[in-house]
Amino acid sequence: MENMTLSALDFDQFKLLIRDDLHVTLVITCKKGGVGKTTLALNLAVALTALGFKVALIDVDPQGGISVSLDMLDDRGFAIEGIYDLLMKDYTLEQVTFAAPRDEYEAVLRQPGGELWVLPGGNKTQRAAVAINEDGGDFDLLSRLTAPLRNRVHFTIWDTAPSNALWEAGILSAADYVLIPTELTRLSLDGVAKTIHQMQNLQKLHNARLLGILPTITNLNTLGQQERLAELYVKYPGRIWEYVSIPESQVWKDASEAARSIFSYKSPSNPVAKRNAENAMWAVAHHLLTQISVKEFSNGQ
Ligand SMILES: Nc1ncnc2c1ncn2[C@@H]1O[C@H](COP(=O)(O)OP(=O)(O)O)[C@@H](O)[C@H]1O
Numbered sequence: 296m297e298n299m300t301l302s303a304l305d306f307d308q309f310k311l312l313i314r315d316d317l318h319v320t321l322v323i324t325c326k327k328g329g330v331g332k333t334t335l336a337l338n339l340a341v342a343l344t345a346l347g348f349k350v351a352l353i354d355v356d357p358q359g360g361i362s363v364s365l366d367m368l369d370d371r372g373f374a375i376e377g378i379y380d381l382l383m384k385d386y387t388l389e390q391v392t393f394a395a396p397r398d399e400y401e402a403v404l405r406q407p408g409g410e411l412w413v414l415p416g417g418n419k420t421q422r423a424a425v426a427i428n429e430d431g432g433d434f435d436l437l438s439r440l441t442a443p444l445r446n447r448v449h450f451t452i453w454d455t456a457p458s459n460a461l462w463e464a465g466i467l468s469a470a471d472y473v474l475i476p477t478e479l480t481r482l483s484l485d486g487v488a489k490t491i492h493q494m495q496n497l498q499k500l501h502n503a504r505l506l507g508i509l510p511t512i513t514n515l516n517t518l519g520q521q522e523r524l525a526e527l528y529v530k531y532p533g534r535i536w537e538y539v540s541i542p543e544s545q546v547w548k549d550a551s552e553a554a555r556s557i558f559s560y561k562s563p564s565n566p567v568a569k570r571n572a573e574n575a576m577w578a579v580a581h582h583l584l585t586q587i588s589v590k591e592f593s594n595g596q
Pocket residue numbers: 327328329330331332333334335360511512513541542543544545547548549551
């Protein structure tokens with residue numbers, strides 16, 4: 296059997312979702328670094344594209360993790376400054392969105408995928424944020440300028456920075472759904488609380504919706520992590536994606552070092568670990584699509 300978990304999960308049901316009127320904006324955020332935001336954004340985007348969806352991945356973290364992870368760098372080896380060019384140099388959206396190599400996702404399920412577009416960012420993203428702030432603080436500018444992507448793709452996935460990039464309120468406001476990855480540590484849970492607090496402040500005006508809180512880089516053999524998980528249950532009942540939490544595994548770091556998604560990462564030193572990691576990401580994708588189906592279909596469309 297090529298892929299046990301994948302074959303056990305029914306993705307056929309989601310083919311119904313691949314339709315022209317599906318436009319979901321998903322923001323992946325947590326006010327804590329190193330919790331697996333970029334890993335989640337990238338691999339979820341690849342999984343959805345492999346399933347046939349059209350996906351745009353927008354990187355507003357000045358660390359430029361997406362560019363580095365997909366090896367989409369400029370001539371000098373730096374992350375392409377798409378966000379800066381769009382905001383500060385009047386580049387068009389078309390000029391700053393790049394098609395990810397098809398082999399990144401078509402080989403995954405050995406079937407034609409959708410499309411994967413990347414709007415990369417790097418160091419200069421922060422400079423653009425500061426300039427916009429000094430210029431009167433039009434924090435919705437980035438959301439407005441990227442809004443036309445919604446007509447081209449089924450999913451727009453935002454990878455964000457943990458610290459307060461100045462326009463993050465604008466991004467959260469434009470989100471249909473927010474997914475918060477977190478490690479099961481005190482510091483990370485503190486980041487979750489801060490993220491939700493900010494969302495609640497915005498919710499008075501907008502309707503960013505908390506889709507879920509995903510435990511990442513988990514090791515549930517430790518008592519400390521079990522306690523943190525229990526704490527999450529109590530604080531955010533019904534929001535925790537505990538059944539699809541992503542266990543800690545070295546293979547995620549290896550794939551990231553090789554500038555690949557977990558799916559296209561070749562020759563892992565531990566193929567079983569790779570397969571487990573892939574399956575963990577498929578489970579997340581399945582859960583995401585289930586949640587979105589329920590919400591989109593119950594919207595009466
Ligand atoms: N499940 C995991 N197990 C082990 N390491 C992981 C896992 N997920 C991500 N990592 C690693 O942890 C580090 C931080 O992940 P990253 O996605 O960059 O976090 P963030 O975007 O939140 O800062 C990276 O080196 C990444 O490869």
